[in-house]
Amino acid sequence: MRRFKPRGVALITAMLITALVGTVAAGLSWDNALDVRRTMVMLYRDQAIQVAVGSEGWVRSILQDDQANSPNDHLGEIWASDIPPLPIDSEAVQGQIHGKIEDLQGRFNINNLIDGNGQVDQPSFEQFERLLAALGLDTRFAGIAVDWLDEDQIETVPFGAEDPLYTGLTPAYRTANRRLANVTELAAIDGMDRASFQLLLPHVTALPERTPINVNTATVAVLQSLGPNISAGDAEGLVSLREGGGFVDFAGVFAPLADPGLQQWISESTSYFQLKAVVQIDTVRISLFTVLHRDASGTAVTPILRSLGTI
Numbered sequence: 531m532r533r534f535k536p537r538g539v540a541l542i543t544a545m546l547i548t549a550l551v552g553t554v555a556a557g558l559s560w561d562n563a564l565d566v567r568r569t570m571v572m573l574y575r576d577q578a579i580q581v582a583v584g585s586e587g588w589v590r591s592i593l594q595d596d597q598a599n600s601p602n603d604h605l606g607e608i609w610a611s612d613i614p615p616l617p618i619d620s621e622a623v624q625g626q627i628h629g630k631i632e633d634l635q636g637r638f639n640i641n642n643l644i645d646g647n648g649q650v651d652q653p654s655f656e657q658f659e660r661l662l663a664a665l666g667l668d669t670r671f672a673g674i675a676v677d678w679l680d681e682d683q684i685e686t687v688p689f690g691a692e693d694p695l696y697t698g699l700t701p702a703y704r705t706a707n708r709r710l711a712n713v714t715e716l717a718a719i720d721g722m723d724r725a726s727f728q729l730l731l732p733h734v735t736a737l738p739e740r741t742p743i744n745v746n747t748a749t750v751a752v753l754q755s756l757g758p759n760i761s762a763g764d765a766e767g768l769v770s771l772r773e774g775g776g777f778v779d780f781a782g783v784f785a786p787l788a789d790p791g792l793q794q795w796i797s798e799s800t801s802y803f804q805l806k807a808v809v810q811i812d813t814v815r816i817s818l819f820t821v822l823h824r825d826a827s828g829t830a831v832t833p834i835l836r837s838l839g840t841i
Contacts, residue, residue, distance in 0.1 A: 574814040577623050579838070582807040582818035585613075589631060589805050589822065590831040597828025602798040603633060604746035604776030609803070618811065625811035634802040634821065636747030637735040638755065640716065641709045642795075643672075644679045646740070650686075653791025661733060661755035664762065667726055674719045678705050691720040710736035714841060731841075735802075737821075738834070742797035745784065746776035756788045756796065801825070804841070 592609050600607065615628040638661055642654040658672045670689035677690040685692050693704045706715060713736040717727045733751050743752060745768070754765040768783070777783050780798045788796055805820045821835040 570812070571814055574623065574811040575816060578625070578809040578811045578814055578816045579818065581618055581625075581627055581811075582809045582816060583820075583836075585627060585629070585807045586805060586820055586822070586833055589803075592631070593803060593822065593824050593831045594828055597824060602746060602776055603744060603800040604772065604798075606773075606775055610747070613807075618809070623811050625809065627807060627809045629805060629807040632804045632806070633744055633747040633800045634735045634737060634804050635741050635744040635797070635800040636749060636752065637733055638743070638752055639737045639741045640675060640713060640734055641679070641736055641738070642740055643676050644709070648681055650676055650680070653789055654795075656758075657755045657789065657792060660758065661751055662730075664751040664754045664765075665729055665733065667730060668721065671719065671722065671726075674721065675716065678715075678719050679707070679709065681707050695720055709738065712736055712835070712837070712841070735804075737802050740795075741802065742795040743792075744797050744800045745780050746772055746798050747800065756784065756792055758789065760787055 589609075596603070596607055596609055604610070609631045610633070611630075613627075613629045613631075615626045618625040618627060638658060640658075643651060643658060645651040655672055655676065658675070659669045662669045662671055673686035673689035674691045676686050677692050683692045683694075684690075691705075696703050696705060703718070710716070713731070713734055715736070716722060716730070716734070717724075733749050743756065745753065745756075750762070750765045750769060753768050754760050754762060760768075764787070771777065771783070776798055780796065784796050785793070801824050803822045803824065805818075805822060807818045807820070809816050809818070817839055819837045819841045820833050822831050823834050824831045
């Protein structure tokens, strides 16, 4: 009788083992490649953040030199130019950084709506209403913003919104009852949709103290908001008048135009700036927003707020 030799079974078994080992090896190689890539991305991100934070030192020097050379701030100065793409070239990384500096006092400070006693500042309230109207937005946002900032739970008449409204939403939340730390908090007030917020955003800011408007850098809508009789055409004319080096006599220009309650809050100099630094290393791209405060002497420029990816 002939003995059966299972050569075919052994061959198939060997092929299956080989295939299994190959699959496992490929999986391990793929996982290893992913781990290496994740590690590199994390390293590039950390390096990009360090480069962005490092750019603050350069901007501080620019703002200090600007104050030393000129007491007023306008859009013809070096700081108002976009930072061109600059290469990042070292043994460790290659990439580039670019960005811009913006004058935050060319915008309406939402925190001006509440005075030092926690009460509504009426001239600022009316200014915000005019700003909203100039942008084609609902002026009731002024009263709603006041209720978000003030400490009480009394709704502003005729338009306001306090905790009873917000706690009825899903998810529920409450009013801040304090100054805004970041202007993006405005997106949470009643009725503020994405389109309205995006339209309003370039014209507003949230700063930690009462601030004047720098008319040399203010947007057209903000200029229009300074007085009840300033039309869009008037505001455009004011922008043309300041071209080159700002207003020659800003006080004289705005004395007959601006609301009397805002006269003392019109200026030609700035203490608060925002740096936007965009860094790209390999495929990693980060945006750093830094609010910088420059003291009256111009010798100290201090970062007071940093945020990644959003203002």
